[in-house]
Each structure stands twice: as C-alpha cells, then as structure tokens.
Amino acid sequence: MGRPSNADPSPKDVPRERCVTGIEGLDHILGGGIPKGNMVLLAGPVGTGKTTLSLEFLVHGAERGESSLFLSVTEASNKLIENLSSFDFFRKDLIKSNKLVFVDLPIMYERLGLDHEELTVEDIELLTRSVLDLVESVGADRVVLDSLTSLGYRIRRDERIRDFMLTLGQGLSRLGTTTLLVSEVAPMEGRYSSHGVEEAVVDGIILLGNASRQGDILRVLQVVKMRGTAHSRSQYVMELTPLGLLMAPHLKGNRAQGG
Numbered sequence: 133m134g135r136p137s138n139a140d141p142s143p144k145d146v147p148r149e150r151c152v153t154g155i156e157g158l159d160h161i162l163g164g165g166i167p168k169g170n171m172v173l174l175a176g177p178v179g180t181g182k183t184t185l186s187l188e189f190l191v192h193g194a195e196r197g198e199s200s201l202f203l204s205v206t207e208a209s210n211k212l213i214e215n216l217s218s219f220d221f222f223r224k225d226l227i228k229s230n231k232l233v234f235v236d237l238p239i240m241y242e243r244l245g246l247d248h249e250e251l252t253v254e255d256i257e258l259l260t261r262s263v264l265d266l267v268e269s270v271g272a273d274r275v276v277l278d279s280l281t282s283l284g285y286r287i288r289r290d291e292r293i294r295d296f297m298l299t300l301g302q303g304l305s306r307l308g309t310t311t312l313l314v315s316e317v318a319p320m321e322g323r324y325s326s327h328g329v330e331e332a333v334v335d336g337i338i339l340l341g342n343a344s345r346q347g348d349i350l351r352v353l354q355v356v357k358m359r360g361t362a363h364s365r366s367q368y369v370m371e372l373t374p375l376g377l378l379m380a381p382h383l384k385g386n387r388a389q390g391g
C-alpha cells in the first residue's frame with residue numbers, strides 16, 4: 133500500500149533528510165522535521181488550525197529558499213493571504229518572488245473543463261497529471277492541498293480516491309516534494325478522513341483536535357504516524373499566536389474531545 137521509497141520503514145534505515153517545518157514544537161516532536169518526500173494527512177475538525185499550520189509550514193519553507201505551493205479548494209487565495217498578513221512570520225515578498233505560490237483549484241477545474249459535479253476516472257487522471265505538472269513547473273519542495281476532503285466530494289468513490297492518492301503520492305515522491313493533505317473530520321468521530329481509505333495511503337498522520345480544560349477549549353496536536361522517523365505520540369497543546377503556532381506538552385488529566 134505504501135509508496136516505493138517507503139517500502140521498508142525499518143528504524144535501522146539510514147536517517148532520512150528532513151523537511152524542517154519551522155514550527156518549533158512540531159520539529160521537536162518529529163526529531164527535526166517531516167522526512168523529506170512524505171505525503172502527510174493533516175486531519176482535524178473545523179477550527180482546529182489546519183489551514184494556519186499549513187500556511188506557516190509553507191511560509192517557513194519559502195523563507196528557507198524552498199518553493200512552496202498552496203492548492204486551495206475551498207477558500208479563495210486572496211482571502212487566505214489577507215488573513216496570513218496578520219501573522220508576524222509572513223512576508224509579502226515571498227509571494228512576489230514566487231517562492232510562495234497560491235493556486236485556486238476551482239480555476240484549474242474550469243480551465244481543464246472539469247467543472248461538472250462528479251469526476252470520471254479520465255477526469256481524475258487529467259487532474260492528477262495537471263497537479264503534478266504544476267508542482268514540477270513551480271519546482272515545489274512543499275505542497276499543501278486544502279482540502280483533500282473537498283476534492284474527495286467530487287471524486288466520491290473510495291477506490292477512486294485511493295487510486296488518485298496513490299498516483300499523486302508516487303508523482304510527488306518522485307519529485308521529492310513534502311506534502312500536507314488537509315482532511316476535515318467531524319469532532320468525536322475518531323477517524324482521520326471522510327472515506328477511511330486516505331490514511332492507509334499516506335506516510336504520516338498529524339491529528340489536530342480540541343480538548344476541554346476548566347471551561348476552555350484548547351487546541352491539541354498529535355503525530356499519530358510518520359514513516360521514516362521515530363516520534364512522540366503524545367498530545368501537545370497548540371496555541372495560535374501572532375508569532376505562529378506554539379506547542380507545549382498536554383498535561384495529563386485533561387480530556388480530549390474528538391478529532
């Protein structure tokens with residue numbers, strides 16, 4: 133089920149090169165970053181910080197001179213950029229220099245003639261090829277798809293979603309791209325994706341959720357799985373600050389609330 137480069141995730145493997153997320157707490161949990169070339173599911177209920185984490189991941193990449201590509205399905209890029217501007221870590225020149233590139237997938241659908249409701253097998257092949265061509269032409273080291281769930285609504289069938297992800301994953305891995313696929317899940321559902329096939333195909337799962345503490349709802353983060361590295365599976369409290377995401381170990385005794 134895994135991709136060829138990750139066929140043997142033995143811990144004795146030669147250490148993998150890392151994609152440093154630049155989110156300090158997350159890099160710490162992962163022992164230096166996401167193993168380069170991994171395709172990672174970033175799952176969680178609405179409002180848990182998936183889009184914010186994804187954007188911060190890309191901005192830090194662009195700052196390091198890596199090309200970063202945000203594929204937006206649900207939100208218009210200009211709104212995302214506007215919101216991003218309120219964070220201290222954002223620099224507009226990264227967009228001007230094309231280190232940080234935003235593409236609205238609905239515009240791509242339209243250009244490819246894929247603006248009908250349910251995508252056929254041929255449509256999905258065309259879309260996959262176009263996305264991989266785009267990633268290659270941008271020379272993207274980091275890609276975010278926000279969200280896989282929204283795209284999945286149009287692919288619909290489990291086996292087609294699995295095939296789409298396998299082909300996409302193989303292409304991205306060949307290009308050496310590290311990818312976050314955003315997955316919207318309902319709170320309390322105890323799953324990582326809407327179809328249940330997505331988690332089997334990916335190299336890693338980062339789960340965001342909510343936890344209650346004395347009448348407050350905290351945001352929490354947990355690395356559930358990550359091929360190519362040892363990592364903590366503990367829950368961390370994640371705070372959204374103007375400086376970006378901050379993480380601290382979650383004190384025992386607080387109850388997690390789904391996600």
Ligand SMILES: Nc1ncnc2c1ncn2[C@@H]1O[C@H](COP(=O)(O)OP(=O)(O)O)[C@@H](O)[C@H]1O
Nearest residue numbers: 177178179180181182183184185215218219372
């Ligand atoms: N620029 C910002 N400054 C402060 N908080 C923000 C900012 N942007 C988003 N947030 C907080 O993060 C929440 C949602 O984050 P978001 O990353 O969009 O979550 P998700 O993608 O998981 O739905 C918002 O409801 C808000 O509380």
Ligand SMILES: [Mg+2]
Nearest residue numbers: 182183184278
């Ligand atoms: Mg979002």
